[in-house]
Amino acid sequence: MKKFVKVLAIVLAVALVATFAACAKKDGGDNQDKAGIKIGLICLHDENSTYDANFINALKAVQEELKLSDDQVLIKTNIPESDACYTAAEELVESGCQVIFADSFGHETYILQAAKDFPEVQFCHATGTMAHTEKLANFHNAFANIYEGRFLAGVAAGMKLNEMIEAGKISEEKAVIGYVGAFPYAEVKSGYTSFFLGARSVCETATMKVTYTNSWFDIALEREAALNLINNGCVLISQHADSEGAPKACEEKGVPNVAYNISTISMGPNTALISSKINWAPYFKLIYNAAVNGEEIPTDYCGTLKDGMVELTELNTTVAAKGTQEKIDAVKADLESGKVHVFSTDAFAVKGEKLNSYKADVNTDEAFTPDTEVISDGYFHESEYRSAPYFDILIDGITEM
Amino acid sequence: MNNNAKKTAHEPFLHITKRGDISTAGAWSVRLIAIAVSLLVSAVVVVLLTGYNPVQVFKAMFSGNFGSLSKVRTLFQNIAMLLCISLAVTPAFKMKFWNLGAEGQVLVGGLASAACMFYLKDSLPNILLILIMFVASILSGIIWGLIPAVFKAKWNANETLFTLMMNYVAIQLVSFFIMLWVPSGSSVMGLINASTKAGWLPNLFGQKYLINILIVAVLTVVMYFYLKSSKQGYEIAVVGESSNTAKYIGINVKKVIVRTMTISGGLCGLAGFLLVSGTNHTVTKDLAGGMGFTAVMVSWLAKFNPAVMVLTSFLIVFLQRGAGEIATVCRLNESVSDILTGIIIFFIIGSEFFINYKINFKSKHKEEK
Numbered sequence: 001m002k003k004f005v006k007v008l009a010i011v012l013a014v015a016l017v018a019t020f021a022a023c024a025k026k027d028g029g030d031n032q033d034k035a036g037i038k039i040g041l042i043c044l045h046d047e048n049s050t051y052d053a054n055f056i057n058a059l060k061a062v063q064e065e066l067k068l069s070d071d072q073v074l075i076k077t078n079i080p081e082s083d084a085c086y087t088a089a090e091e092l093v094e095s096g097c098q099v100i101f102a103d104s105f106g107h108e109t110y111i112l113q114a115a116k117d118f119p120e121v122q123f124c125h126a127t128g129t130m131a132h133t134e135k136l137a138n139f140h141n142a143f144a145n146i147y148e149g150r151f152l153a154g155v156a157a158g159m160k161l162n163e164m165i166e167a168g169k170i171s172e173e174k175a176v177i178g179y180v181g182a183f184p185y186a187e188v189k190s191g192y193t194s195f196f197l198g199a200r201s202v203c204e205t206a207t208m209k210v211t212y213t214n215s216w217f218d219i220a221l222e223r224e225a226a227l228n229l230i231n232n233g234c235v236l237i238s239q240h241a242d243s244e245g246a247p248k249a250c251e252e253k254g255v256p257n258v259a260y261n262i263s264t265i266s267m268g269p270n271t272a273l274i275s276s277k278i279n280w281a282p283y284f285k286l287i288y289n290a291a292v293n294g295e296e297i298p299t300d301y302c303g304t305l306k307d308g309m310v311e312l313t314e315l316n317t318t319v320a321a322k323g324t325q326e327k328i329d330a331v332k333a334d335l336e337s338g339k340v341h342v343f344s345t346d347a348f349a350v351k352g353e354k355l356n357s358y359k360a361d362v363n364t365d366e367a368f369t370p371d372t373e374v375i376s377d378g379y380f381h382e383s384e385y386r387s388a389p390y391f392d393i394l395i396d397g398i399t400e401m
Numbered sequence: 402m403n404n405n406a407k408k409t410a411h412e413p414f415l416h417i418t419k420r421g422d423i424s425t426a427g428a429w430s431v432r433l434i435a436i437a438v439s440l441l442v443s444a445v446v447v448v449l450l451t452g453y454n455p456v457q458v459f460k461a462m463f464s465g466n467f468g469s470l471s472k473v474r475t476l477f478q479n480i481a482m483l484l485c486i487s488l489a490v491t492p493a494f495k496m497k498f499w500n501l502g503a504e505g506q507v508l509v510g511g512l513a514s515a516a517c518m519f520y521l522k523d524s525l526p527n528i529l530l531i532l533i534m535f536v537a538s539i540l541s542g543i544i545w546g547l548i549p550a551v552f553k554a555k556w557n558a559n560e561t562l563f564t565l566m567m568n569y570v571a572i573q574l575v576s577f578f579i580m581l582w583v584p585s586g587s588s589v590m591g592l593i594n595a596s597t598k599a600g601w602l603p604n605l606f607g608q609k610y611l612i613n614i615l616i617v618a619v620l621t622v623v624m625y626f627y628l629k630s631s632k633q634g635y636e637i638a639v640v641g642e643s644s645n646t647a648k649y650i651g652i653n654v655k656k657v658i659v660r661t662m663t664i665s666g667g668l669c670g671l672a673g674f675l676l677v678s679g680t681n682h683t684v685t686k687d688l689a690g691g692m693g694f695t696a697v698m699v700s701w702l703a704k705f706n707p708a709v710m711v712l713t714s715f716l717i718v719f720l721q722r723g724a725g726e727i728a729t730v731c732r733l734n735e736s737v738s739d740i741l742t743g744i745i746i747f748f749i750i751g752s753e754f755f756i757n758y759k760i761n762f763k764s765k766h767k768e769e770k
Contacts, residue, residue, distance in 0.1 A: 046734050076729055080690070081589060082681040087475050094469050106685075109591035185586040214576065214588065361585065368584050392586075 037099070037291050038072045039284070040092030042085060042111075044104035046077035049217045051242035054261040055103045055126070058280035065281075066288065081106025089114035093121050099291045100124070101284070104216075105187075115139035122297055124287050126280075127187060129364045129388045132300045142283050143387035144303030147194035148335050149276030149310040151342045153258050154198020155331050156274045156315065156324050157236055160256050161203040163321035170235055177208040178234025180225045182216045182241045184400070190382060190389035191240045194342050195258070196398055201347070202327070209234055211401045219243040230255050232401075247272060256319055263313035273320055275313040282308050302387035305336055343380035348395040355380075360390040412763050420759040428756045435752030436716075439745040446744065451731045458727055465726025466719055476722055478610035481617040482676060484714040486692050487699040488617075488624045488707055489668030492661045494697070495628065495705045497641045498553065502564025504693025505571030506545040506666045508686075510538035510673020512575050515684035518593045518600035518677070519582055530600050531678060538674035539667045545571065546666020547659065554655035568693070572686050579684070590683045602679035613679040620668070625707040637661055669693075702749060720745055 041059050043052040056075060063073045074095055079088045085107045092100050093114070101124045102111045108128040115123040115138050124140045125131070131141035161175040177199060181188040196208045209229060213221040222245030226237050230253050238258040239246040244267050250257035251268035259275040283303060290297045303309020315325055334340040345355050359370035362385045374381050374390065382391050394400065423431075444455035451458075466476050486503050493500035514534040521530055545567060552558035579588050594600055605611035628634040636657050640647045644654050676688055699717060703709035724738030731737075 046736075070732060074729055075732065076725075077734065080685070080687060082683065082685060082688070087471075090471050091469075094471065105587055106589035106591065109595055109683075113592065113595075183586050183588050185588070187587075 036068065036072045037288065038074065038095065038097040039068075039288050039291070040074045040089075040095070040097035040100040041076070042079050042088050042092070042100065042102040042107060043075065043077045044079060044081065044107070045217055045242070049242040050244070050260070050262045051216065052077065052103060054277060055101075055280055059101075059284050061281050062284040062288065066285070079107070081110070083110065085110035086114055089123070090118075093118050098122060099287050099297075101287065102126070112136070112139055122287065122291060124283075124297065127388050129362075129386060132386050133363050135299070137296075140287075140297045140299055140301065141387055142298075142301040142303070143383065143389070144278045144309040145305070145383050146276060146278050146310055147190055147342050147382050147389065147391070148305055149278075149312060150191050150194040150260075151198035151201075151335070152312055152328050152332055153238070153274050153276040154195040154200075155202055155328055156320060157195070157238065157256070157258050158199035158202035158206060159321040159324045159327060160273060160319070161199065161206055161236060164235060165203070165205075172205040174233065174235065175203055175206045176234050177206060178226065178229030178232070178237045179208055179210045180222055180229065180237065180239035180241050180246045181210050181212045183214060184212055186392040187389045188212075188240045189393070190391035191260075192238070193348075193391060193393070193395055193398065194382075195238055196395075197342060197347055198331075200397065201331075206397070208398045209401055210398060213241055215241070217242045219245040222246045223249045226250060227253070229401075259313075265314065265316050269316075269318070271319060272316050274315045277311050277313055278303065279309050279311045300387050302383050305332060341379035343382055343391060345375060345378055345380065348397075350393055350395055352396065355393070358393065360385075360392070362386050362390055415760050415762045417758050417760055419757065423756055431755050432749065432752050435748045435755075436745070439748030442748070443741045443744050446740065447727065447731070447733075447737070450737070451733060453731050458731070461727045461730045462723030465723045468726075472722075474608065474610055476718060477614050478680065479718045479722065480711075480714050481610070481614045482672060482680070483692050483695060483699060483718055484710060485617045485620065485672040485675060486669060486689070486696040487703075487710050487714055488620055489665050489672060490693075490696050491624065491665075491700045491705050491707065491710070492628065492634075492637055493665040494700050495641050496637045496657065496661050498550070498658060498662065498665075499561040500546070500549075500564050500662070500665055501561055501694070501697065502545065502549065502567045503665075503669050503696055504689045504691070505564070505568035506542045506669030507673040507676065507689040507693055508568075508571040508575055508684075509545045510542040510670030511677040511684050511688045512571075512578060512673070513537040513541040513670070514600070514674045514677040515590070515593060516578065518682075521599070522594060523597040523599035525599075527599060527601075527603075531602065534600055534678055535671075535674055538677075539670040542666040542668070542670020542673060543663050544666070546662045546669065550659050550662030550666075554658045575684060575686050575688070579686075590685065592682045593684075594682070600678055601682055602675075610679065613675045616671075616675065620671075621707050621711060628705070628707065633657075633660070698746065716749075717742065717746075 041055060043055060045052045047053045047056055059073060074092055074097060076088045079085050081104055089100055089111060099122045103126050105127045108125050108130060111123050111125050112130060112134060115136050119138055122138050124142055126142055128141040131139050164170050165172055165175060179192045181192060192210055200206045209232065211225050211229060213225050215221055222239065222241045222243050226246035226249040229237060236256045237246055237250050240260055247257050247259055247264040247267045250271045255271060256273050257268055257271050258273050261275065261277045263275055264272040283301060287297050331340065355375060357373060358375045360372055360374045361368050361370050362372040372385050374385065380391060383389055444458055447453065447458045448455050467473055486507060490500050490503050514537065517530065517534040517537055549560050549563035549567060552563060553560045579590055583590060602612045636652050639652060640654055640657050647654050677684055695717060699710055699713045702713040720742045721738055724741045727733065728737050
């Protein structure tokens, strides 16, 4: 026992010396500007999820651009959609954050609660639906017209399908797209429908099969789902789920893939085609500057192609069909000018019939009542009555598996 | 550990013998030393990963737990929840019934509470609704715990696998009900009855979580005496030591198994109630958040002693909360919390080795030339 104690004493002593040596080496590196406005970010997962990485990278880019210290930009990752979200918000308030942003749909009710409890702090929430009806001065929603980005990515996919048909790799009726969705939820449905409509705008015979993983982030499930779609005859895959599961499965099988939120060219140099993404940097800048200048933050902000929030990542020219970039640029100009509407009622049918009227559940209530007419002037007005998507119609040409 | 480089012909450099004579003070000093060493190793790891100075790291760890009133409140709340589930699994473990199904038992308990909130809304006085939720949760937990217990008692089914698999059934059950209740397909319940707060445990003296904490405090005392001084507690201990002995002295082993799992499952259900009614006011698949498994560790580390479990659950929650703060302050991935907790638990479990065994070094005068 005595010897054992001696050995332990030596271990402790060495560790202590190492500790103090380390202390001496690095000290006083903490002289940030304490007067500066602080912003806090609450993420459902961490950088391993493409969805959360997209927020984290955007905020870090803004931090660099505005020359903020790490002390002014606090990021909390892996915050579940529970009371822990409220606690995280509360802690960010205590750390002195004047603006707090939460990135996941399920955070909303907890952030709303925090907004009520801390009226002097601004709370912003992505993908949420309640700000426009709650009408709190310090609670805001934000999203972007990502359906336009998805439509453009769909155009690239359609061009690729055409190329495959022309090269005789597939027949016209075999132009089947596979889509890995997270949940059968409006945000996902709106996403795959706009993507599909983009593809069909250039490749008329395209059809699509959709499968759900019932999880926002599950590498194994997303991979399985993609492989399953490929085995069921899908010749091009896209996804709305947040891991690298599907892109990597596509690279293995040599099937072209269109991703979301990050460029996957490094994961699939021979199959990654393009990605649509929401660039949150303009919004982060907007809310940070609003806090600095004491200005109001829009209650429900929806980013667009114009303000830079809806983007396409770099086109992988080794995979893309010839003329893709030119086509994308032309369609983009038409979308921006209003000449083309993604959800034009001429572009899709439901059970063989054109849709002239549709009531969507825009104002959140406990019974999920459809409350707003969203079709007028010949198109479905997505993300106009609130930023979060509400297109949840299954159109002809798409089958859910 | 052993130094084979300088092997001698007759006697190894060190050998290990079992010891049975260590004093309580001695055992605790070994454990404290282990914790101290583990903290230093953790510091070294963090410093190597980040270049931050360890004093700053420990400061963050401390302020993450005690930095403000709300942090202290969250600390105690998290301890209460972990402790509650640990207390729940303890009688089963003491009986050597490997209940790895706490996660699922908590989930169904929580689900029952959420269902009451969802269907009854504010149709009843709040106190009555809460009472119904309380009973429903405990009953659900009991059912979830009893199924494997009955199979064990009747057909000697392997309870480890059985309880483990019941967790997955519970997770799917929760998913199913959320899909049923949320037709938009988002699979997010959000706060239930946010406007009426029906079924929400009220704040006591203006403090959130205080009711949770008090209930678990009482439970700890009751469980301590139940295991230590009651006849049933004694029966649990005997069955745990040897079921044959128990049979021999006339204990109905099957009855004890079923009775004990009723208690274990019921208390897990209670934890589910506290997590839904007193904490989250919603139900999600990860309501239990792995606590059902962490509880096993808390219970074992404390040698099934509820009083010591207060300490072990404090330790684990302290580490988790502290590491979470380090992750934010040092911009590390939250996984650092798992790494640090892993290191510290490794040392604590490792210290048990030094408490139970003695390392004898080769004595000098016998050393051959």
